[in-house]
Amino acid sequence: MIPDFGTPDSKRKLAIICSKGNLDMAYPGLVLANAALGEGIETHLFFTFWGFDMITRSRMGELKFTMLGNTATHMPQGLGGLPGMTALATHQMRKQIAAIGVPDVPEFLEQIVASGGHLWACRMSADMMHIDENDLYEAVEGIISATDFIEKTEGAQLLFI
Amino acid sequence: MTITTVGDYQLHVDGEGFLTEYDEWDEAVGEKLANQIDITMTDAHWKAIRFLREDFVEQGETATLRRVSTIGGIPIKELFELFPGKPAKKMAYIAGLPKPRGCV
Numbered sequence: 001m002i003p004d005f006g007t008p009d010s011k012r013k014l015a016i017i018c019s020k021g022n023l024d025m026a027y028p029g030l031v032l033a034n035a036a037l038g039e040g041i042e043t044h045l046f047f048t049f050w051g052f053d054m055i056t057r058s059r060m061g062e063l064k065f066t067m068l069g070n071t072a073t074h075m076p077q078g079l080g081g082l083p084g085m086t087a088l089a090t091h092q093m094r095k096q097i098a099a100i101g102v103p104d105v106p107e108f109l110e111q112i113v114a115s116g117g118h119l120w121a122c123r124m125s126a127d128m129m130h131i132d133e134n135d136l137y138e139a140v141e142g143i144i145s146a147t148d149f150i151e152k153t154e155g156a157q158l159l160f161i
Numbered sequence: 162m163t164i165t166t167v168g169d170y171q172l173h174v175d176g177e178g179f180l181t182e183y184d185e186w187d188e189a190v191g192e193k194l195a196n197q198i199d200i201t202m203t204d205a206h207w208k209a210i211r212f213l214r215e216d217f218v219e220q221g222e223t224a225t226l227r228r229v230s231t232i233g234g235i236p237i238k239e240l241f242e243l244f245p246g247k248p249a250k251k252m253a254y255i256a257g258l259p260k261p262r263g264c265v
Contacts, residue, residue, distance in 0.1 A: 040246035
């Protein structure tokens with residue numbers, strides 16, 4: 001009895017759209033992309049709108065977490081708006097993430113690229129925010145349009161975050 | 162839990178085929194397991210497997226791919242080259258350990 005390690009030409013493909021820029025919402029896409037790559041699945045990450053912060057050189061290491069609008073923090077909403085609360089909440093979240101051995105966003109992206117993952121940036125977001133390749137993490141393969149994305153992800157399972 | 166035959170060895174395995182008894186393994190068994198999944202062991206392969214075995218004793222669980230890279234000192238890219246497709250699972254299998262449960 002041998003475990004099933006899949007066939008080398010397996011066609012499974014995964015595309016994850018990362019549209020959020022808060023620290024907590026950066027992780028689901030990264031964790032799932034990493035897991036898929038570890039199973040030999042061709043994986044593409046497409047960054048759009050606020051997700052651009054995850055691949056913008058000047059911002060990717062500085063993502064923040066706010067309690068505002070997120071009732072699952074179980075804290076009174078009024079607290080979230082007080083000066084310093086976003087910094088505190090961000091600090092706490094980073095500590096919790098590091099405590100379980102999960103890397104920060106830049107390092108995680110590095111691991112995903114080393115594992116064969118593909119990173120793409122959304123053309124429309126780039127135009128809107130006046131951002132070009134020079135502003136982006138060097139491993140991003142290109143700034144592509146919605147049509148390009150649809151072509152690239154033929155047959156792929158899609159995840160919108 | 163079942164017993165499977167690998168070459169001359171009788172090994173306890175779980176439902177998927179991963180070894181369940183730490184002490185039933187030695188490097189000769191590892192070599193045979195690697196052959197079963199078309200991997201030819203080199204020093205680079207053994208470095209990863211040996212790390213996994215030692216780390217398992219210390220941590221009580223199989224290291225994730227990331228841990229093999231950061232603590233074991235083997236770059237991720239190289240691990241994908243040595244154990245193509247599903248590196249973490251292949252390494253665990255060859256090392257006679259359960260597949261890793263960690264997420265990253």
